[in-house]
Amino acid sequence: MDKQVVLFDADGVIVRSELFGTHYQKTKGIAKEEMLPFYHGIFQECLTGKADLKEVIAPWLPKWKWGGDVDGFLLQWFEYENKVDQKIVELIRELQKNAVSCYLATNQEKYRTQYMREKMGFKKLFDGIFSSAEVGSKKPQAEFYEFIFQKLNVNKDKILYTDDTASHVEGAKEAGIDAYLYTEFEPFHEYVKPLLK
Numbered sequence: 238m239d240k241q242v243v244l245f246d247a248d249g250v251i252v253r254s255e256l257f258g259t260h261y262q263k264t265k266g267i268a269k270e271e272m273l274p275f276y277h278g279i280f281q282e283c284l285t286g287k288a289d290l291k292e293v294i295a296p297w298l299p300k301w302k303w304g305g306d307v308d309g310f311l312l313q314w315f316e317y318e319n320k321v322d323q324k325i326v327e328l329i330r331e332l333q334k335n336a337v338s339c340y341l342a343t344n345q346e347k348y349r350t351q352y353m354r355e356k357m358g359f360k361k362l363f364d365g366i367f368s369s370a371e372v373g374s375k376k377p378q379a380e381f382y383e384f385i386f387q388k389l390n391v392n393k394d395k396i397l398y399t400d401d402t403a404s405h406v407e408g409a410k411e412a413g414i415d416a417y418l419y420t421e422f423e424p425f426h427e428y429v430k431p432l433l434k
Contacts, residue, residue: 238397238429238431238432239395240337240395240396240397240415240432241336241337241338241391241395241396242337242338242339242340242389242391242395242396242397243329243332243337243338243339243340243396243397243398243399243429243432244339244340244341244342244367244385244396244397244398244399244409245325245329245339245340245341245342245363245399246341246342246343246376246398246399246400246401246402246405246419247341247343247345247353248318248343248401249400249401249402249419250322250325250399250400250401250419251321251322251325251326251341252318252319252320252321252322253320253321253322254317254318254319254320256318257313257314257317257318258272258276260317261301261314265301265302265303266302267301267302271300271301272297272301275293275294275297279293280293280294280346281375283346283347283370284344284345284346284369284370284375285369285370285372285373285374285375286346286347286369286370286371286373289347290311290346290347290348291307291308291311291348294307294310294311295307298310311348311349314349315348315349315352315356319352319356319357321357321358322422324422324426325422326362328422328426328429329362329363330362331433332429332432332433333364335432335433335434337432338364338365339362339363339364340363340364340365340366340367340385340389341353341359341363341365341366341367341368342367342376342381342385342398342400343366343367343368343369344368344369344375344376345368345369345370346370347368347370347371350366350368350370350371353366354366365388367381367384367385367388369381372384372385376400376402376404376405376408376409377404377405377407377408377409377411378408379408379411379412381408382398382408382409382412382414383412386412393412393413393414394414394415396414396415397414397415397416397417397429398414398415398416398417399416399417399418399419399425400416400417400418400419401418401419401420403418406418
């Protein structure tokens with residue numbers, strides 16, 4: 238395998254956390270039907286930068302039994318999901334030592350993107366971050382991958398992408414790059430060993 242770039246998904250690959258929404262439902266005793274319309278609805282607009290999370294989530298919080306303000310809710314959300322797999326972090330550093338550039342390619346709204354950059358250390362860890370909120374399209378849309386190709390200016394056959402969501406992996410393959418469906422660390426580590434000298 239000869240790759241110059243590895244693109245990493247965030248949630249489910251680097252971030253190994255139960256979804257905050259699932260955790261919140263359990264702790265507050267809320268039926269998932271109370272939260273899903275938000276996440277499957279207007280939240281999707283936040284992921285492509287077409288809506289502001291702080292504005293659109295505010296009317297939902299009373300229904301979700303949240304007594305604080307919007308910033309407090311988002312902070313609890315982002316902190317709960319701040320569980321980074323250190324084995325992946327070390328692998329990224331090892332790849333970079335072997336002249337392989339590593340980028341984050343993630344579906345995120347703008348506030349969590351900023352949290353990842355600053356609070357989770359991703360600005361220092363990665364060679365760059367491609368967030369759907371900033372790209373203006375999201376995985377598995379072809380436009381998301383095409384945006385990355387244009388920015389990287391690297392031949393597609395020199396790029397590897399890994400994600401734990403099958404549709405995102407298929408989207409990347411359809412866009413013309415090698416993609417690996419991530420399940421756990423060890424098999425992926427074995428897969429990329431040829432890139433490590």
